[in-house]
Amino acid sequence: MILVGNPRGGGRDLAQHLMKTDNERVVVAELRGFIADDLDGAFRETYAISRGTQCRQYLFSLSLNPPRDAAVADSAFFQAVDQAEAKLGLTDQPRALVFHEKCGDDGRVRRHAHVVWSRIDVEEMKAIPLPHSKRKLQDVARDLYLEHGWQMPRGLAVSGERDPRNFTLAEWQQARRIKESPREIKAAFQDSWAISDSKAALAHALQERGYWLARGDQRGYVAVDRHGEVHNIAKRVGIRTKAVRERIGDMEELPSVSDTKIEIARAMQAKMQDFQREVAEREERERVEATKTREVLEARQRAERQAHQEAARLRAQAEERERQNRLRTGLAGLWDRLRGERKRTLERNRLEAEMAQRRDKDARERLSESQLSQHRVTVMEQSRKHEETKATARDLTEDAKVFRQMEADAAPDRNARLEAFKERRRSEDRPRRRSRSRDGPSYER
Structure with missing residues (x-):
């Protein structure tokens, strides 16, 4: 059944909506964990408790809609509610369950249910979080469809479009890295079975998930995956072979496992x-x-090196002019010579010039190291991409070999069956040889 739920406030409006009797029969089937004995009182009670928290959406409302023609007992509804409750983390929270029955224009009675939980944990005085509630309810809904054997809506089935012929290169590499678990394989078969109602629909659904319908060598209905593994459909779905036979029909109309493997191998070689x-x-x-x-x-x-060199040249020229300006000329310069000031200025200029040269050299080395580091990072990144591409190419070559081998392994069996068939046809078409006897002519093969 389809499950649609969401957290909400507005308890009074919700109670009025659920209790409307326009063209419907309303039955309050359960009030659990409330002091009040009616729906409006129960939701008012929850609202009063929520005032002690910061939660505004203090209720979680869920509708349960079974397939249109399904006859669902009350116990099945209660079981579905319990499953949803456990999945959402609302176990033992106060809840109300309401059944609605409505007669349609065609005279059929449509029955569905609504359940509303209180989200407030009275011991902790906080709202129970409900992360990923939509996905969790979809999981419960899928399980209910499979459990009751209802035909699952296509949008609810988890197909994932696993047909390897539709893979992108990235999807193929991911599929190569991870291996499907038995649970995922079983889910793929159950989903395919649930959304199909004929041989063609089942074959299409299986191919969407990477499986090809075939006739087993031991007269069973099977499906072959892209690895050449053979899966018994009845066992994977969890049903009797008779049900598979009723849906698929004559087994002889299905291709053999060998023919299917050759088809898969050729399709996958083209994909490779x-x-x-x-x-x-x-x-x-x-x-x-x-x-x-x-x-x-x-x-x-x-450009960076040229700019650095130009800046260093201009700075050196400016510093040299500044140092030269310290050396006075004329009588002042003569006086500096006599008292030794010029000699001290020259020594100072020499030391500053050496320091400037070391500074410029260190700056050039830092720039060179920075640029070399950038170059190394670029080369390493390009080498990494190149190696990844080469590794992908090698993997694809190995995969292509696997599929060529699959085709080669299946071909002898196929050829043997073709020869056997031709021999049967030759024996059937062989002309009879006439022989004579005392009792008259007779014919022998």
């Missing part, structure tokens, strides 16, 4: 070729981008 072309194009793009990146980096670093 597409991936290899994509990798080759990516490698060429990376090469062009790497060349462009290096050229841009070299131009920028060349």
